Amino acid sequence: MPRRIVMVVVLAILFLGLLLPGCRVDPPDPPDLPPPEPDPLWDDLGLPAFAFVDTPAVALDPDGLPIVVLTHFQPLIGHRARVLRRTAGGGWLEIGDFEARTFEAPRRPAPAVDGAGRAVGAFTAVDERVSGWRWSDPAWEDLGAASTGAARQPSICFDDENSPIIAFVDEEAGDIVRAARWAGGTSWTDLGVVSPGAAGYPSIGMASRGAPLVAYTDEANGTRVRAAAWDAGTTWIDLGYLDPQSASEPSLAIDASGAPVVLFVEQPFTAILHVVRWDGSAWSEVFPSGSRYRGSSGGDRNLSAAPDGNLYLVTTVDGSSQCLRGSLSGVWESLGVVGSGTVTRTTITVGDDGRPVVAFVEDMDIVLKVHKHR
Numbered sequence: 001m002p003r004r005i006v007m008v009v010v011l012a013i014l015f016l017g018l019l020l021p022g023c024r025v026d027p028p029d030p031p032d033l034p035p036p037e038p039d040p041l042w043d044d045l046g047l048p049a050f051a052f053v054d055t056p057a058v059a060l061d062p063d064g065l066p067i068v069v070l071t072h073f074q075p076l077i078g079h080r081a082r083v084l085r086r087t088a089g090g091g092w093l094e095i096g097d098f099e100a101r102t103f104e105a106p107r108r109p110a111p112a113v114d115g116a117g118r119a120v121g122a123f124t125a126v127d128e129r130v131s132g133w134r135w136s137d138p139a140w141e142d143l144g145a146a147s148t149g150a151a152r153q154p155s156i157c158f159d160d161e162n163s164p165i166i167a168f169v170d171e172e173a174g175d176i177v178r179a180a181r182w183a184g185g186t187s188w189t190d191l192g193v194v195s196p197g198a199a200g201y202p203s204i205g206m207a208s209r210g211a212p213l214v215a216y217t218d219e220a221n222g223t224r225v226r227a228a229a230w231d232a233g234t235t236w237i238d239l240g241y242l243d244p245q246s247a248s249e250p251s252l253a254i255d256a257s258g259a260p261v262v263l264f265v266e267q268p269f270t271a272i273l274h275v276v277r278w279d280g281s282a283w284s285e286v287f288p289s290g291s292r293y294r295g296s297s298g299g300d301r302n303l304s305a306a307p308d309g310n311l312y313l314v315t316t317v318d319g320s321s322q323c324l325r326g327s328l329s330g331v332w333e334s335l336g337v338v339g340s341g342t343v344t345r346t347t348i349t350v351g352d353d354g355r356p357v358v359a360f361v362e363d364m365d366i367v368l369k370v371h372k373h374r
Helices: 003-019
Strands: 042-044 057-060 066-074 078-086 092-099 110-113 119-124 130-136 139-145 151-158 164-170 176-184 187-193 199-206 212-218 224-231 235-241 247-254 260-266 272-278 283-285 302-305 311-317 320-326 332-337 343-350 356-362 367-373
Touching (some): 066 119, 066 356, 078 119, 176 199, 187 235, 212 235, 212 247, 224 247, 224 260, 260 302, 311 356
Parallel strands (some): 199 247
Antiparallel strands (some): 199 212, 247 260, 260 272, 356 367
16 A cells, blocks of 8 residues: 555544544543651641631740631631630630731731740731730730731731730831831830831841841842841841842741841742851851752741750752751751641741641641641
8 A cells, every 4th residue: 555545544543533532542540649648757736627728827835835826718707817725635725816807818927925925916907907916814915006007917026025026017108117016005116117128028036135136028129038137226237138139938036046047948940948047247058058958939938946956947848848957057857747738838836845836738728737746
C-alpha cells in the first residue's frame, strides 16, 4: 500500500476516535494519594473547628497553657474575633467573642500575656480602629482604641510596667506604621510614626534595654523589610534594611539575651528564608544560606525565641509545613511535620519547657488546630 494511503487511513482512524468517544480509550485517572499521616512528635490539642478562619495567633499563660485569638466569618453574622483558653483539664474555654471589622477580615489578631498572667488581645474592631482588651477574670476589660481612626494589622508587646504597646498600620495617614502605649483606662499615648512612608505587617517586641523595636515591610521603597527602635522615649531610630532585595512580612522575636531576631522571606521568586539578628550595630544572618528550606507568602511562617536560647520557626519544607529549632551559631534541625493536610497561617510560641506550640489553619481555611511538640 502506498505510504500516502497509509497516512490517510491512520488520520481517518484518529479522527473517528475523536468523534466517537466509545472508540477512544482514555488513560486511567491517577490514584488519589492518601493525606500525610500526623507526625507522632506532635500532640493535637483538639481545638474546636471554626469555618473560614483568618490568621490565628497563639500565646502561653504562666502555666504554659495556650491562649488562641482568631477571627472567622459567619454567614449572615459577619466577622467575629474569638479568644479561647486551654484548661488544665485538657479542654478549651471560650473567654471572648467580639464583633470584628466587617468589610475586611482583621488580619493578624494579636494575643499576648502580660507579666501578671492576663491575656491581652488587639484586633481591628467594627468601628475600624485597632482596639485593646484585657482578660480580668471573669470578664474583659476594655482598654480603648490605640488608633484614632481606621487601622489594621496590630502587633503587641509590654513595657516594664505591663502596659501594652501596639504597633499598627494607620490607614488614615497613608498606611504608615505607628505605635501607641496604653496610658490607663481607655487612653493611649501616641508614640509617633515608625515608618518613613507606606508600610505593612509590623511586628513588635521589647528589647533588653526596655525599648520597643518594630520590624515591618517598607512598601514605599521597593517592598523591603526594615526595622526601627524607640530611643530614650523620644523618637524612632531607623535600624536600616534587613534584606538584600524585595522581601515580605517579617516576624520578630526577642532572644534570651534581649537582642531582636527577625524572620522574613526573600521575594518574589526565590522564597529564600532569612533569619537575622541585631548585634547592636548591624544585622547578621543566623540561618544557613543555600539551605533547602523555603518560605511562602501569606503569613505561613512565624518565629519565636525560647528562654533556653534556641529559636523556633515554622515554614515550608519540601511542600509541607515543618517546625525548625536553631541556635545563634546557625545550626538548625527539624522537629517534624506540623499538621496532616494543607497547612497555612501558622503561628508559633515556646514555653519555659522548650516545647513549641503551633496554631494553624488546615484544609482550605476550614479547620483551625493547635499542636504541641512532645
